[in-house]
Amino acid sequence: MIRLTNLTKIYGDEIKVIGVQDITLEIEEGQFVGLMGRSGSGKSTLLRQLGLLDTPTSGQLSINSINTVLLTDDEKTAFRLAHIGYVFQEYGLVSEFTALENVYFPAMASNKDGGKERAVKLLEYVGLIKRLHQYPHELSGGEQQRVAIARALINNPKIIFADEPTANLDSIGSDLVLKIFKKLNKQLKKTIVMVTHEPSDKTFLDRVLVFKDGNIIEDTHPTGSVQGPRKKILRQTYI
Amino acid sequence: MTHNDAKVAFFIAHKTIRRGSKSVVLLLIGVLSLVFFNLLFIRGFLAGFSNGVLISMIDTSTGHIVILPQEEPVKRGFIINQQELRNEIETIPGIVGTTRRYILGGAITFDKNKNGQSQFVSAPILGANQIEDKKLMTIKNNMAAGEFPDVLRDDDIVLGSNLAGGYEAVQSADLGGATVGDKVQIFYSNGYNKIYTVRGVFHVVIGFAGNNAYISDKEAERVLSTYNQASEIIVRVDLDRHPVGYYVQKIKTIAPNLRIEPYTSRLAAIGVLIDSFNVIAVIIGLISILVAGATIFIMIYINALSKKKQIGIIKAVGIKAEIVELSYVFQALFFSVLAVIFGTLIFYGLAKPYLTANPIQMPYGPALLVISIEQVITSAVSMIVIAGIAGFASSRLISKKQIVETIWG
Numbered sequence: 001m002i003r004l005t006n007l008t009k010i011y012g013d014e015i016k017v018i019g020v021q022d023i024t025l026e027i028e029e030g031q032f033v034g035l036m037g038r039s040g041s042g043k044s045t046l047l048r049q050l051g052l053l054d055t056p057t058s059g060q061l062s063i064n065s066i067n068t069v070l071l072t073d074d075e076k077t078a079f080r081l082a083h084i085g086y087v088f089q090e091y092g093l094v095s096e097f098t099a100l101e102n103v104y105f106p107a108m109a110s111n112k113d114g115g116k117e118r119a120v121k122l123l124e125y126v127g128l129i130k131r132l133h134q135y136p137h138e139l140s141g142g143e144q145q146r147v148a149i150a151r152a153l154i155n156n157p158k159i160i161f162a163d164e165p166t167a168n169l170d171s172i173g174s175d176l177v178l179k180i181f182k183k184l185n186k187q188l189k190k191t192i193v194m195v196t197h198e199p200s201d202k203t204f205l206d207r208v209l210v211f212k213d214g215n216i217i218e219d220t221h222p223t224g225s226v227q228g229p230r231k232k233i234l235r236q237t238y239i
Numbered sequence: 240m241t242h243n244d245a246k247v248a249f250f251i252a253h254k255t256i257r258r259g260s261k262s263v264v265l266l267l268i269g270v271l272s273l274v275f276f277n278l279l280f281i282r283g284f285l286a287g288f289s290n291g292v293l294i295s296m297i298d299t300s301t302g303h304i305v306i307l308p309q310e311e312p313v314k315r316g317f318i319i320n321q322q323e324l325r326n327e328i329e330t331i332p333g334i335v336g337t338t339r340r341y342i343l344g345g346a347i348t349f350d351k352n353k354n355g356q357s358q359f360v361s362a363p364i365l366g367a368n369q370i371e372d373k374k375l376m377t378i379k380n381n382m383a384a385g386e387f388p389d390v391l392r393d394d395d396i397v398l399g400s401n402l403a404g405g406y407e408a409v410q411s412a413d414l415g416g417a418t419v420g421d422k423v424q425i426f427y428s429n430g431y432n433k434i435y436t437v438r439g440v441f442h443v444v445i446g447f448a449g450n451n452a453y454i455s456d457k458e459a460e461r462v463l464s465t466y467n468q469a470s471e472i473i474v475r476v477d478l479d480r481h482p483v484g485y486y487v488q489k490i491k492t493i494a495p496n497l498r499i500e501p502y503t504s505r506l507a508a509i510g511v512l513i514d515s516f517n518v519i520a521v522i523i524g525l526i527s528i529l530v531a532g533a534t535i536f537i538m539i540y541i542n543a544l545s546k547k548k549q550i551g552i553i554k555a556v557g558i559k560a561e562i563v564e565l566s567y568v569f570q571a572l573f574f575s576v577l578a579v580i581f582g583t584l585i586f587y588g589l590a591k592p593y594l595t596a597n598p599i600q601m602p603y604g605p606a607l608l609v610i611s612i613e614q615v616i617t618s619a620v621s622m623i624v625i626a627g628i629a630g631f632a633s634s635r636l637i638s639k640k641q642i643v644e645t646i647w648g
Contacts, residue, residue, distance in 0.1 A: 084557075094553065
């Protein structure tokens with residue numbers, strides 16, 4: 001579970017710009033959550049706090065019952081490696097690595113055996129088994145993003161954060177990526193938090209948080225998939 | 240930093256070099272190779288210069304060891320029984336040879352224009368056996384005029400160019416241009432005087448040999464009324480076999496009462512010059528090393544800056560900043576090791592053979608590049624270490640930035 005308590009991020013020293021303000025939120029395990037809103041509304045800022053890529057100005061952020069605000073930089077790095085997968089809008093592949101190398105090098109860093117075999121399986125999972133040895137510049141945007149997804153999964157994290165992963169893709173590539181996310185969410189029970197601008201993406205999401213001026217102004221469940229105890233928790237938290 | 244971290248860093252470095260821009264890699268290695276070559280060349284040239292001066296002094300004046308008459312308990316003017324002493328010294332393994340000299344004080348006069356206006360010059364007059372001397376010294380190879388016969392007649396004399404005059408002399412007082420066939424008269428300090436015929440003039444730029452005049456040892460014995468004695472004995476040794484101190488000790492056991500002076504103390508003034516050159520070489524070496532460090536720093540920094548976003552993403556997926564830094568250290572080490580190899584190849588494969596085939600003439604002889612293997616290794620290690628530090632420092636400037644700043648800043 002991801003739990004935010006009064007989380008605030010303010011940029012700048014003299015001229016202060018509010019990124020997100022006083023966010024209190026719980027995201028259950030296995031939820032596929034979309035963060036929506038206009039540019040500058042705070043959704044990407046929140047995602048960076050969740051992914052431990054940035055340090056909040058105040059408030060608490062707990063992931064899997066660990067108060068991440070108290071972690072040192074090295075501990076945050078180790079935490080990201082073990083528990084978080086991050087997918088960037090512009091793929092973020094290492095240009096000197098092949099698709100396979102891009103996927104398995106985080107496994108090398110985690111010092112787990114069988115990283116290469118797992119990377120092959122993941123690339124097969126995202127439909128790129130025939131593109132293992134291609135370099136990023138030899139892949140289409142959609143293929144690069146699928147490599148990035150496979151990389152995010154290599155250390156088997158429970159949580160995936162994706163920052164507008166379909167923004168640079170055509171409709172076919174975009175659809176393919178979203179279906180992979182949905183499959184990961186449904187089959188592997190991954191918690192996915194994704195920033196998106198596309199209203200049509202709502203059909204894939206369990207929950208949509210709409211941002212404005214650094215605040216959540218709407219929290220909806222478009223697919224109505226929330227059931228049982230999860231619904232109860234949500235009710236306690238948000239309703 | 241664990242062994243696995245190093246493995247990941249090596250993996251990143253290896254892939255980055257293999258897949259990186261070939262032209263950038265070649266440029267970096269090329270520049271660093273020239274920097275390292277320059278380091279070796281400057282050190283070698285300066286050491287060659289000071290070494291050349293030293294060798295020139297040894298070859299024309301002092302040899303490796305000079306044996307002088309005893310001072311304690313009784314001060315003597317000559318070494319007695321010099322032939323027996325030399326025979327014994329020459330049995331020491333590593334001794335190349337010995338020669339004895341008489342040094343006579345006196346004034347030489349020369350009436351160049353035959354008008355009664357003679358030039359008077361005080362000069363050391365050396366009585367030596369040229370057959371022995373030429374085996375150890377190189378004065379005979381530096382003739383500016385005439386010859387230096389193996390056997391000088393009783394009235395033959397050979398002059399140094401500084402003494403004779405007219406050969407770019409650096410001495411304020413000379414004979415005004417005495418040359419082959421001219422007659423000069425020597426007034427010895429014991430009152431004896433004699434006219435000699437100039438047989439040759441030798442030209443030695445480095446050292447004081449050019450101020451001397453040579454007569455035969457037999458003539459010197461006749462002037463001094465001595466036999467089988469010497470003012471000094473010059474010894475040449477094989478320095479590859481033993482250091483000079485070893486031979487000094489061995490000779491002292493044979494002749495404990497004599498003064499035994501190695502060239503290192505005899506040429507102490509030259510030692511100051513050599514030390515100065517060594518200091519200059521070290522300073523230039525340090526500057527070269529710093530230039531190499533700065534070059535690596537700038538090129539790695541530019542490289543890392545161009546991959547700032549990629550570094551941020553690598554960190555974002557959970558790779559430690561230290562691994563990124565180490566990967567750049569590995570790259571810097573790789574570039575510097577190749578630069579050391581290529582720089583050394585240029586030095587030994589091109590520069591040294593070229594200078595051997597086309598020597599630059601210096602006052603002491605051809606310029607040589609003198610550098611020991613230890614100095615090459617020291618320079619190489621310095622270069623590699625500074626490269627590692629530069630690689631670390633430059634990459635750290637990028638890797639220590641906040642992830643948000645590197646990816647989205």
